[in-house]
Amino acid sequence: MKQETNSEAKPIIRIESIQKNYGVIEALKSISFNINQGEFLTLLGPSGCGKTTLLRVIAGFEIPNAGLVEIDGNNMEGIPANQRPTNMVFQSYAVFPHMTVGKNVAYGLRARKADRQTISEEVNKALAMVGMEGFNDRPSTALSGGQRQRVALARALILKPKVLLLDEPLSALDKRLREQMQSELRQLQRSVGITFILVTHDQEEALTMSDRIAVMFDGKIAQLASPKELYRRPTNIQVANFVGTMNFLNLDLLAQEGGDLVVEIEGLGKTTLTIDQAPLGYQSNSMAGIRPEMFTIITNQGQAKPMIAKGRIAETQYFGDMTYFDANLEGTDRVVTISMRNSDISFDINIGDDVEIGWNPNSILVLN
Amino acid sequence: MAKAKQSRYLMVYIGIFLVFLYSPALLLPIFSFNDSTIVAFPLGGFTLAWFIEVFKTEPLLAAALNSLLVAVITSVFATIFGIFAARASTRYQFTGKRGIMGLIMVPMVLPEIIIGVSLLVVVLQLGFNLSLTTIILGHILLCLPFCTAILSAGFQGLDRSFEEASQDLGRSRLETFWYITLPLVMPAIISSLLISFTISLDEFIIAFFLSGTDATLPVYIWGQLRFPTRIPIILALGTVLLLVSLTLLIIAEYFRRIGARKTGNEIKGGLF
Numbered sequence: 001m002k003q004e005t006n007s008e009a010k011p012i013i014r015i016e017s018i019q020k021n022y023g024v025i026e027a028l029k030s031i032s033f034n035i036n037q038g039e040f041l042t043l044l045g046p047s048g049c050g051k052t053t054l055l056r057v058i059a060g061f062e063i064p065n066a067g068l069v070e071i072d073g074n075n076m077e078g079i080p081a082n083q084r085p086t087n088m089v090f091q092s093y094a095v096f097p098h099m100t101v102g103k104n105v106a107y108g109l110r111a112r113k114a115d116r117q118t119i120s121e122e123v124n125k126a127l128a129m130v131g132m133e134g135f136n137d138r139p140s141t142a143l144s145g146g147q148r149q150r151v152a153l154a155r156a157l158i159l160k161p162k163v164l165l166l167d168e169p170l171s172a173l174d175k176r177l178r179e180q181m182q183s184e185l186r187q188l189q190r191s192v193g194i195t196f197i198l199v200t201h202d203q204e205e206a207l208t209m210s211d212r213i214a215v216m217f218d219g220k221i222a223q224l225a226s227p228k229e230l231y232r233r234p235t236n237i238q239v240a241n242f243v244g245t246m247n248f249l250n251l252d253l254l255a256q257e258g259g260d261l262v263v264e265i266e267g268l269g270k271t272t273l274t275i276d277q278a279p280l281g282y283q284s285n286s287m288a289g290i291r292p293e294m295f296t297i298i299t300n301q302g303q304a305k306p307m308i309a310k311g312r313i314a315e316t317q318y319f320g321d322m323t324y325f326d327a328n329l330e331g332t333d334r335v336v337t338i339s340m341r342n343s344d345i346s347f348d349i350n351i352g353d354d355v356e357i358g359w360n361p362n363s364i365l366v367l368n
Numbered sequence: 369m370a371k372a373k374q375s376r377y378l379m380v381y382i383g384i385f386l387v388f389l390y391s392p393a394l395l396l397p398i399f400s401f402n403d404s405t406i407v408a409f410p411l412g413g414f415t416l417a418w419f420i421e422v423f424k425t426e427p428l429l430a431a432a433l434n435s436l437l438v439a440v441i442t443s444v445f446a447t448i449f450g451i452f453a454a455r456a457s458t459r460y461q462f463t464g465k466r467g468i469m470g471l472i473m474v475p476m477v478l479p480e481i482i483i484g485v486s487l488l489v490v491v492l493q494l495g496f497n498l499s500l501t502t503i504i505l506g507h508i509l510l511c512l513p514f515c516t517a518i519l520s521a522g523f524q525g526l527d528r529s530f531e532e533a534s535q536d537l538g539r540s541r542l543e544t545f546w547y548i549t550l551p552l553v554m555p556a557i558i559s560s561l562l563i564s565f566t567i568s569l570d571e572f573i574i575a576f577f578l579s580g581t582d583a584t585l586p587v588y589i590w591g592q593l594r595f596p597t598r599i600p601i602i603l604a605l606g607t608v609l610l611l612v613s614l615t616l617l618i619i620a621e622y623f624r625r626i627g628a629r630k631t632g633n634e635i636k637g638g639l640f
Contacts, residue, residue, distance in 0.1 A: 082535045087536055088533070
């Protein structure tokens with residue numbers, strides 16, 4: 001696992017060799033990483049990868065079998081959830097049904113024995129922050145999903161936690177509301193300056209919201225990087241497959257000249273790749289990875305064409321601004337996905353058409 | 369066509385079924401207003417005398433008071449123990465859980481006469497005197513499975529993240545139980561209290577074996593059945609009890625439904 005180091009940011013959370021077992025199942029396999037102050041970090045992975053378990057270890061709901069969680073310099077061992085400087089937004093929101101919106105939001109401050117004046121001011125501020133001013137006396141059972149989400153947020157943020165933990169908070173909302181909440185959450189995080197840790201299985205959500213993303217598979221962090229880095233330079237086939245779409249082609253190493261690799265790529269032909277296109281080197285199971293937008297179907301003869309492969313269109317999918325093509329590479333049974341902006345296509349491309357596919361050697365990644 | 373015919377037969381069957389099930393209970397109020405000591409048709413005149421007699425009979429009132437006392441104490445303790453058992457069975461994993469929960473449920477299927485006799489032997493062997501206390505102990509044992517079943521359903525329907533959210537917001541486990549768990553399972557607690565109260569109030573066999581000099585109402589009634597002239601009074605008393613029981617059951621069901629709605633569960637089965 002490669003770690004990014006940012007010299008000016010100081011870690012608010014230090015996680016060291018966290019191990020969590022359920023019987024014989026290892027849910028977390030010795031995980032270590034730091035989370036920076038004020039960062040929006042996303043734990044991304046398929047269900048069962050351990051991302052929620054890791055979040056619950058930080059919150060204090062799960063006790064790790066081994067390892068250390070440090071929040072703001074304090075060891076959290078033996079400190080129960082109610083004494084940790086973290087607050088959580090639950091997947092089901094867990095807005096208390098027997099209390100009004102105002103009582104829900106005030107719940108944590110009451111536990112701290114704050115005086116009534118302070119509580120009522122802070123509740124109004126917190127509700128205003130999530131765009132729900134005036135909802136104090138509404139019964140919480142009469143709220144919509146999005147409103148419940150906001151109440152849960154206000155209820156957690158009113159305590160000014162050092163870290164806000166969000167367990168798939170948007171998964172229960174419909175698409176439009178989800179997208180709206182994504183941008184609101186991001187803005188809220190910037191304005192309050194609190195460190196957010198979000199758990200999600202939605203790679204698009206992770207890419208649009210996060211400062212950094214930790215991709216988890218099978219109880220381990222496969223890659224921890226910024227969204228751009230993660231998309232451009234996934235460290236292995238598993239990550240590349242999970243984040244965005246990636247075409248994989250068979251690869252043979254012909255020669256190694258200095259740092260460069262001379263390779264034969266299935267359907268694309270012979271080319272030379274630099275060493276940083278293969279950060280982990282060439283192995284017998286290596287594949288060449290290329291994103292769909294890195295292919296171009298040549299529609300204009302004057303167009304610059306670094307390298308050309310031939311193919312036949314097998315399928316098209318129209319998305320308004322974009323079109324996705326599946327093309328069968330000539331001389332192989334490999335089908336690659338090509339995405340094109342419709343504004344760049346100057347004539348109709350139909351199923352069965354023979355086309356020239358342009359590609360650039362420096363957009364290839366060697367992945368294991 | 370065939371379907372309509374079929375459903376008509378079905379309606380007839382349901383009608384006969386309901387008549388056999390409930391008509392004996394309906395005879396009770398009818399004869400309690402009958403102006404005759406002989407319980408038989410044709411009916412005599414209408415009278416409220418038997419009801420007045422009920423409230424004038426001292427030992428009957430004493431027995432009623434005993435029953436009330438036993439039922440209230442039984443329902444409170446059975447419900448408290450039921451809360452412990454339900455909470456443990458729905459929230460915690462421990463060895464022998466199934467076995468222990470099974471043992472709690474056994475009195476529900478064991479013949480009451482066996483429970484009664486064995487409790488009598490134990491109580492006498494231990495050297496205790498038979499009293500209302502021994503009846504209460506027997507009734508708690510009998511009611512516990514019903515309370516545990518009702519309360520387990522209540523605790524099961526409770527989303528665990530409510531309790532976690534409360535702790536996350538700074539409340540201790542005890543405060544969480546008090547401010548979140550109890551209010552959310554309150555409908556189940558009220559149903560449990562009412563059901564155990566009703567069971568204890570009209571329970572005869574265990575009360576018969578374990579009662580000393582103080583009789584409960586069912587034991588008193590059984591004693592009075594030897595005197596034919598007293599029967600109309602008993603019928604009047606029965607009518608009163610029928611009304612009380614029905615009212616309590618309706619209230620219990622009402623709270624169960626509120627509970628189901630609160631925890632967002634579908635309303636299934638139940639009494640009505």
